[in-house]
Amino acid sequence: MLYLIGIGLKKEDITLHGIxxxxxxxxxxxxxxxxxxxxxxxxxxxxxxxxEVHELSRSELEGKASKLMERAKSGNVAVLTGGDPLMATTHxxxxxxxxxxxxxxxxxxxxxxxxxxxxASGLDFxxxxxxxxxxxxxxxxxxxxxxxxxxxxxxxxYHTFLLFDYNPTTQSSMSVEDAIRxxxxxxxxxxxxxxxxxxxxxxxxxxxxxxxxxxxxxxEEAKKLKLSSGPTMMILPANLSDIEKDMIASMHGANV
Numbered sequence: 001m002l003y004l005i006g007i008g009l010k011k012e013d014i015t016l017h018g019i020x021x022x023x024x025x026x027x028x029x030x031x032x033x034x035x036x037x038x039x040x041x042x043x044x045x046x047x048x049x050x051x052e053v054h055e056l057s058r059s060e061l062e063g064k065a066s067k068l069m070e071r072a073k074s075g076n077v078a079v080l081t082g083g084d085p086l087m088a089t090t091h092x093x094x095x096x097x098x099x100x101x102x103x104x105x106x107x108x109x110x111x112x113x114x115x116x117x118x119x120a121s122g123l124d125f126x127x128x129x130x131x132x133x134x135x136x137x138x139x140x141x142x143x144x145x146x147x148x149x150x151x152x153x154x155x156x157x158y159h160t161f162l163l164f165d166y167n168p169t170t171q172s173s174m175s176v177e178d179a180i181r182x183x184x185x186x187x188x189x190x191x192x193x194x195x196x197x198x199x200x201x202x203x204x205x206x207x208x209x210x211x212x213x214x215x216x217x218x219x220e221e222a223k224k225l226k227l228s229s230g231p232t233m234m235i236l237p238a239n240l241s242d243i244e245k246d247m248i249a250s251m252h253g254a255n256v
Contacts, residue, residue, distance in 0.1 A: 004107045005022065005080050006080075006081055006108060007041075009113065011041045019048060021078060022080075025051065027078070028077075034091075042055070069098060084112035124241065129152065144189045153236075158238055164232055164234075172231075176203055176232060180223055201216075201217065202214065207231070215252075
């Protein structure tokens with residue numbers, strides 16, 4: 001049997017369901033290229049469930065998934081993921097592959113950055129449109145097509161998740177300053193007037209962690225924020241409802 005177990009955002013977020021599922025397993029694996037899981041966190045879970053926890057590399061999880069399936073055919077195997085287990089395409093592919101081989105599967109859900117960020121912002125979840133990822137630019141790679149999603153959401157009065165590219169090597173998202181620079185390049189290409197220094201955004205840094213930082217501020221001020229390494233994203237809000245304005249004022253002390 002294959003268990004896909006989400007372990008949430010911080011060390012203590014693994015659920016009782018997840019713990020009990022791990023205790024049933026002969027082998028427990030985790031990966032940290034879709035979402036960071038520290039050695040400390042892996043050791044904490046290992047102690048909690050009384051099983052050794054092994055790290056899977058990207059190639060082992062994607063290119064050599066057949067070995068994982070063979071293990072799941074003859075015993076119980078768990079793959080631990082940060083956040084919710086079916087948010088990343090990688091884990092969806094594992095699920096599909098297991099089903100195609102008639103391997104029993106169980107998914108153990110947990111908080112993800114998306115659900116946590118909505119709650120932490122004070123915005124209404126039903127007013128969010130499609131998310132987009134702000135890519136890290138390279139010499140021959142500088143896409144701005146994400147702006148089309150932003151524009152469509154704004155036209156429909158929907159909030160937009162601006163997910164930042166994650167670098168598994170540095171175990172951190174791109175910086176807010178770099179993300180805004182890419183957003184501004186998108187604005188130069190499409191010229192819709194959405195991204196400018198006066199536009200308000202939520203900067204969401206290490207959401208759900210003890211040292212989380214959430215700022216509702218202008219893009220101009222967001223550029224100046226000095227943040228540590230870790231998962232970061234932004235939300236570009238549409239027009240705010242009265243209840244959203246009250247929530248933002250109450251939660252963040254912000255002048256809306």
